[in-house]
Amino acid sequence: MIDLQGINKSYQIGDRTIPVLRDVNLFVRQGEFVSIMGSSGSGKSTLLNIIGILDDYDSGTYHLDGTLIRDLSEREAAVYRNRFLGFVFQAFNLLPFKTALENVELPLQYRGVARGRRREMAIESLARVGLAERALHVPSEMSGGEKQRVAIARALITSPRLLLADEPTGALDSKTSEQIMLILEEANRAGLTLIIVTHEADVAARANRVIRIRDGQVEEDAARAVSSAPMVSP
Amino acid sequence: MNLLDRWREIFDVLVRRKLRTALTALSVAWGIFMLVVLLAAGDGLATGVESTFALNAVNSVFVMGGQVSKAHAGNPIGKRVALDAADFSVVKRDVPRMGAPDIQFSPGAKVVSHGNRHATLTIRGCFPGRAVIHAMQMEKGRFINDDDLRERRRVACIDSKAADGLFAPGENPLGQWITVADVVLQVVGVYEESENDDQTNMVYMPQTTAQIAFAGGNELRQIAFTLSAAETNRQSQLDDVQRDLASRKNVATDDKRAIRIRNTQEMFDRFNGLFQGIRAFVWLIGLGTILAGVVGVSNIMLISVAERTREIGVRKAVGATPSTIVRMIVEEALVITCASGYLGLVAAVAVVNVAARLIPKTEFFASPQVNLSVGLAATGILVLAGTIAGLFPALRAARINPIAALRVE
Ligand SMILES: Nc1ncnc2c1ncn2[C@@H]1O[C@H](COP(=O)(O)OP(=O)(O)OP(=O)(O)O)[C@@H](O)[C@H]1O
Ligand SMILES: [Mg+2]
Numbered sequence: 287m288i289d290l291q292g293i294n295k296s297y298q299i300g301d302r303t304i305p306v307l308r309d310v311n312l313f314v315r316q317g318e319f320v321s322i323m324g325s326s327g328s329g330k331s332t333l334l335n336i337i338g339i340l341d342d343y344d345s346g347t348y349h350l351d352g353t354l355i356r357d358l359s360e361r362e363a364a365v366y367r368n369r370f371l372g373f374v375f376q377a378f379n380l381l382p383f384k385t386a387l388e389n390v391e392l393p394l395q396y397r398g399v400a401r402g403r404r405r406e407m408a409i410e411s412l413a414r415v416g417l418a419e420r421a422l423h424v425p426s427e428m429s430g431g432e433k434q435r436v437a438i439a440r441a442l443i444t445s446p447r448l449l450l451a452d453e454p455t456g457a458l459d460s461k462t463s464e465q466i467m468l469i470l471e472e473a474n475r476a477g478l479t480l481i482i483v484t485h486e487a488d489v490a491a492r493a494n495r496v497i498r499i500r501d502g503q504v505e506e507d508a509a510r511a512v513s514s515a516p517m518v519s520p
Numbered sequence: 521m522n523l524l525d526r527w528r529e530i531f532d533v534l535v536r537r538k539l540r541t542a543l544t545a546l547s548v549a550w551g552i553f554m555l556v557v558l559l560a561a562g563d564g565l566a567t568g569v570e571s572t573f574a575l576n577a578v579n580s581v582f583v584m585g586g587q588v589s590k591a592h593a594g595n596p597i598g599k600r601v602a603l604d605a606a607d608f609s610v611v612k613r614d615v616p617r618m619g620a621p622d623i624q625f626s627p628g629a630k631v632v633s634h635g636n637r638h639a640t641l642t643i644r645g646c647f648p649g650r651a652v653i654h655a656m657q658m659e660k661g662r663f664i665n666d667d668d669l670r671e672r673r674r675v676a677c678i679d680s681k682a683a684d685g686l687f688a689p690g691e692n693p694l695g696q697w698i699t700v701a702d703v704v705l706q707v708v709g710v711y712e713e714s715e716n717d718d719q720t721n722m723v724y725m726p727q728t729t730a731q732i733a734f735a736g737g738n739e740l741r742q743i744a745f746t747l748s749a750a751e752t753n754r755q756s757q758l759d760d761v762q763r764d765l766a767s768r769k770n771v772a773t774d775d776k777r778a779i780r781i782r783n784t785q786e787m788f789d790r791f792n793g794l795f796q797g798i799r800a801f802v803w804l805i806g807l808g809t810i811l812a813g814v815v816g817v818s819n820i821m822l823i824s825v826a827e828r829t830r831e832i833g834v835r836k837a838v839g840a841t842p843s844t845i846v847r848m849i850v851e852e853a854l855v856i857t858c859a860s861g862y863l864g865l866v867a868a869v870a871v872v873n874v875a876a877r878l879i880p881k882t883e884f885f886a887s888p889q890v891n892l893s894v895g896l897a898a899t900g901i902l903v904l905a906g907t908i909a910g911l912f913p914a915l916r917a918a919r920i921n922p923i924a925a926l927r928v929e
Contacts, residue, residue, distance in 0.1 A: 335923050338837075340837065340922050340923050341923055360841065360842045360918075361841045361842060361843065364836065364839050364840060364841040364842070364844075365839070365841070367836075367837060367838070367839050368838065368839025369839075373837050373838070375926060377926070379830065379833075379834045379837075379926055380834075381831050381834060382831075383532065383536055384532075392834075392835070392838050393838040393839050395525050396835075396838065396839040396840050396841075396844060397839065398522065400522075401522075401524070401525070440838065444839075
């Protein structure tokens with residue numbers, strides 16, 4: 287599903303070039319649940335953004351579902367994101383003046399789904415994260431955990447193949463984190479490929495595979511021997 | 521994204537930022553308001569002056585004697601120049617195809633009586649051409665004709681106001697006799713007086729009759745005629761008149777104050793030029809004001825885009841293409857400009873209509889109005905202005921990098 291080979295990425299600050307990712311190789315199969323760990327500034331978010339086609343890379347190759355992702359126009363990238371990918375962020379990133387329902391509908395809006403159908407799907411998606419009765423609340427009326435569940439509902443509504451979560455539980459307490467993880471694991475069991483960046487060992491421990499990044503390099507790629515999650519072949 | 525969704529989004533944003541939207545809207549509304557009101561005022565000015573001019577046949581030429589303004593051949597500055605019948609012959613020779621010739625002999629104001637009714641009226645001897653040159657409208661009877669002139673008939677044509685003074689209500693003036701000093705004239709026609717012209721309280725009589733009856737010497741107040749606009753060498757004919765009359769009167773050829781030739785076509789053209797100038801000026805001011813409005817809208821939209829960086833980042837992350845973002849912002853600007861511009865237009869039309877009713881019609885101002893072409897042009901300008909206003913902020917929004925926008929502060 288994801289095939290990264292020899293990925294290099296650096297940022298230019300003034301006349302200094304700061305390497306962020308160095309020769310990263312990563313292969314993720316369909317239906318896997320992978321967590322990425324590493325100290326702050328090690329390049330986890332950068333890696334996730336490249337996988338999510340929000341950022342580009344300097345050299346190497348990235349194939350997503352067999353397609354080479356390289357020098358895409360913004361338009362093509364937007365279409366890929368809309369078709370294949372779902373994002374969940376630490377800061378939730380809901381549109382503040384829209385209700386939960388409208389937030390969840392947003393990706394479908396860009397996909398051109400008709401209003402009535404969209405509404406149905408959004409309610410269904412909200413129900414999946416247990417927030418059907420909160421549909422008409424705006425984010426400022428919701429707790430952090432609820433906001434993150436809305437964000438997950440928004441990411442799942444397009445039935446993406448791949449969900450990318452950058453510290454989804456970073457702003458939540460442990461009890462709420464547990465709720466969020468249960469929802470994500472359930473989606474993973476239903477076939478969704480899941481990549482989570484996290485600092486929390488107990489969150490990372492729930493994955494099939496833990497990848498450690500250090501100074502822009504994959505330091506350790508440990509598949510856990512015993513996995514409760516069924517693997518779906520690509 | 522379909523149209524309804526886009527409109528809902530735009531409406532949401534505008535309502536959310538009411539004050540800002542209102543202030544921006546005001547500047548655009550004001551621009552359109554100014555443009556339309558000024559154009560209507562220019563229109564009123566043009567209508568007023570044009571209707572004043574319509575009272576004279578457009579292609580009339582008037583030749584009058586004036587005062588010497590350049591000393592020449594012993595004639596001092598300030599000396600009066602008087603035209604006479606011989607001068608008229610010269611003019612006729614120089615302008616062979618003149619129409620509706622008219623010479624005017626003015627015995628001045630006299631007391632006119634009919635029975636025991638009296639009025640002080642201006643007496644003028646004229647040619648039949650007078651009626652053409654001044655576009656007189658007959659109310660009753662006829663104007664002075666060629667037979668009257670040839671046979672020196674004692675007939676008169678008076679205006680309706682003079683008739684009101686001399687005749688009892690309901691009395692038919694036609695065929696009645698009126699006494700001017702000790703001359704008795706039979707009324708053969710009454711023409712409509714119009715307050716915009718100097719054709720009120722008048723008694724017109726054949727020039728030949730007047731000259732004998734009032735023994736006023738030979739002096740002609742003016743020589744008038746029409747000259748078709750199709751005439752190719754109009755100006756050179758009029759130059760001939762100027763030159764020949766100047767040499768007859770011993771004044772300088774270029775002394776335009778001694779021999780005065782007024783050409784209504786020329787004045788008409790000049791007024792038209794003036795109105796075009798005024799119109800261009802008004803457009804300039806109006807467009808300037810609208811431009812200020814556009815810059816305002818553009819600025820507001822830039823601020824709005826900056827504030828909505830994260831929102832735009834989110835939209836991009838979930839699949840908004842750059843063109844969707846551009847369209848969103850441009851449409852927002854368009855809605856503000858068009859809605860507020862339309863309000864300005866409506867307000868302007870209302871003000872112009874009220875003004876048209878309240879401001880009395882004068883020689884220089886009449887029935888201002890907003891015509892369809894101005895309305896259409898204003899609409900076109902608004903759409904254009906809105907698009908331009910939205911374009912720069914929209915392009916900036918489209919360039920927003922979602923990673924930067926979504927980064928945790
Ligand atoms: N736009 C940028 N310009 C310059 N440097 C950048 C930019 N984005 C990231 N970096 C640098 O790249 C490195 C990796 O950043 P990244 O956000 O991937 O780290 P991270 O592993 O996600 O850290 P954290 O755990 O704190 O989120 C950091 O040193 C960061 O300063
Ligand atoms: Mg990070």
